[in-house]
Amino acid sequence: MDREKTPIPIGTTVLTERTGETMEEMYVNMGPQHPSTHGVLRLMLKLDGEVVTDCVPYIGYLHRCHEKIGENRSYQQIVPYTDRLDYLASMCMNFGYVLSVEKLMGVRVPERAEYLRVILAELQRIASHLVWLGTFGLDLGNFTIFIYCFREREMILDLFEAVSGQRLNYSFYRVGGVALDIPNNWVAECRAFLAWFKPRIPEYDALVTDNILFQKRLQGVGAIDPATAVNYGLSGPMIRSCGVMWDLRRNDPYSIYDRFEFQIPVFDTCDAWARFLVRRQEMLESVKIIEQALDQLPSGDVMAKMPKTLKPPVGQVYARTESPRGELGFYIVSDGSPKPYRYRVRSPAYCNLSALHEMLRGSLVADVVAVLGSVDIVLGEIDR
């Protein structure tokens, strides 16, 4: 597509040649208001008959100046803003942010807080993947799985509500630890949830994984080769579905992830089906991590002794964590004042979405929804 010419003429047709025949080429606007874009995203599709030849995403509809606001807030005041980045994985967003500030300040976090952080982040990963699986089912016309996934997610939200008082935007992580200790009996409730959750995966399998319609919609759809995936900076399940064994919890361990035993699911068919399988498997691996963490959970403080006003030393840091969508990076420049001089978020879905046209090129227009769904975007994090 001639990307220089913007805006692209909507609804006009031009003549092009494909396989020797003269065909009509058409531009179709998908979104910004579309149930399958999971937010406000506009895709400009260039179609050659039923085949997608190019796709240009238009983003920014949810831009809320996150980075500019961050430069005018103190380090503690930014935590609630990070919740709103990826509202399906607020715990993981908090986690990434506080880790980067701690790295800048050289803070040691109490053991118990480390464990609580990992437990909550992994529960959040399950919850996030459940929302993804449910809405992905909706995209593909399987309504039942949506209800099942949201039933389990509701239980995780209940657990989160018990620790933080919130159901979506927790702001539970603090620089130096977590806000509160867990309530009595929370560990038992968490274990009860895990015991309930593990047999649910075979239930989902019966609904979707073994469903021939589901398989046919995904297998061989939206493929991207591993070299291109790395070149585009894809991360998380997107890159692990390309046969690249890359998980920051294993390859660049942060917090206490090096203490747990878990597998990194990798599939090498590079298509939407592989992405589905990676996320399905990851939920089970997260359960393993939570179980080990609950077993080892030490007692003690949940918050290090911190000054009331945080003034990190002059310097800059780029810290990355593995969010449910991939590599979440925070680049923070400190000038020694109580607010960051520069605050930058490297959002995983932003990079994953930037390779969408590579995945869509040559696929059918009916598969666009499936491919977009398999990327697992959250526009709150892309637009920031």
Added chain:
Amino acid sequence: MTPEEVLERLKQRFTESLGEAEVKGAEVRATVAAERGYEVCRYLRELGFEYLNCLSGADWTTHLEVVYDLSSLTHPSKVHLRVRLDREHPVVRTVSDIWRAADWHERECYDLFGVRFDGHPDHRRILLPEDWVGFPLRKDYADERMVPYTDYGFEEKAAKEAAKGAAKPAAKPETPA
């Protein structure tokens, strides 16, 4: 490849254009002149840094900076490369032909800082509307809707309390916030 080796090779090849350079943990931190930035990036790609984590800008009021965070999938070294640009005419050659990931990052950097990336295939705003005036993340960008920083008199109060606490012999132990 260890970070020391990376730094050694960079120093050998780009002696005169390499500014301050150090190794911090697993990370090589280097500053390089704008006109050699592209070549350094290409060389680092050859050294195996095939993953562009992040490309960001920074406004230092005297100059602008483009920061490349690179890593590799095969060895644990990382590179934190800073390129200094003139604030009036910030132009640098695009690296989107080395790492396609830079495509959207550079568009964002242009959008928010006004850095021009020479040779970029699709050079336009990405997050803001196309008719937006100004570059919001520059330090001199003004907008009356912006809420300035306030700590609600917190620091002043804390200083007063500290002064009081110093006067009294038995100060209350500080509870973590």
